[in-house]
Amino acid sequence: MSAPTSQKSPDAGAGPRGPAVAREPALAARVDAGIDWALAQKRIVGTVVMVARNGQEIYRRAAGFFDREAGTPMRDDALFRLASLTKQYVSVAAMALLEQGVLRLEDPVTRWIPSFRPKLEDGSEPVITVRHLMTHTAGLTYSIMESEDGPYHRANVSSGLDQPGLSMEENLRRIVSVPLSYVPGTRWGYSVATDVLGEVLARAADATLPQLVEQLVTGPLGLKDTGFHVVDTARLATPYGDGKPEPVRMGKEHWVSCVPSNVPFVPDRVFDARSFAAGGSSMVGTAEDFLKLLEALRTGGTPVLKSSTVEAFATESVGVEAATLAPGWGFGLGMGVLVDPGLARSPQPKGTWQWMGAYGHTWFVDPVNQLSVVALTNTAFEGMFGAFPKVVRDAVYGVTR
Structure with a gap:
């Protein structure tokens, strides 16, 4: 286009x-x-x-x-609800703990959360590992990935974007009450796995997840505007949802149309201290801070990770045959990895990293051309997977369609 x-x-x-x-x-x-x-x-x-x-x-x-x-007018130091861009911060924190030997990819989740024992439809209890959580192959899902009468809807499992005041313990209980969607390790399925991962990290390090992310990621990188709380409410961008003829300002509770089910947003969740720190969606931050994170990773990980750890982090672990969110894309330990540019119909080269956030954000890192791109918007879902992110991507590469 x-x-x-x-x-x-x-x-x-x-x-x-x-x-x-x-x-x-x-x-x-x-x-x-x-x-x-x-x-x-x-x-x-x-x-x-x-x-x-x-x-x-x-x-x-x-x-x-x-x-x-x-x-x-929009300001370049605006704070945005990061939604799934939170996953990159939490996944980097996980890689830091792996470096330290605090946990291993093959550790069972029950080592850290003994009560986390979801079962398959036949009643059997498979082992779910840290690797499964990081690669979204744990057999879990999101309510937004199923129809309105799906099991996560019936169990009222939170995506971390709604239900202010809900505790982590209660949400874990709800997740465990639902049968797994598939045998862990056999498929890819976008899910609440990073929320569970965040609780694993917190228990393994004997700290809260916000403390841990600050200690291991945002602190060393000097990202003072990014965290699980709002540093300056006057700088928090007003959120909007897709609409015709123009996007609709979000109220206390807002539903954005999506297939297979509509998605609930409660923007004020971020102000409720009782809300669990969702490792997949709860952080707030700026485009500048996120670009600093990407550039730190692209250039080798200093001061948060070793270069060998970044290489493992950004290497395809789950291939295109796993049917990720978009054709041609595989998945690493916390981000999408481009496997087949032709299949993806993308000007980006093989090995590009990329992900998105439901409040309207995308980013990518092109290691071949030494590029890092961040596009944050206040419009869900257009800024995440509408025409806008593709237009920005193609403009960076000088492609016209």
């Missing part, structure tokens, strides 16, 4: 501007055009897009609205 230019929506202006960026004029013009198209088409409300090449930030733009109804 080509992205024609259009009149620009408001750019950053509500907060302090970031550092000066050495822009690549041709790339900047293409990405600007893609953003302008998405805003003009009312596909998204606001966005912050950042690109780094060879360790240098070459593009940064905040565009559209931070709060459309108030007329507040």
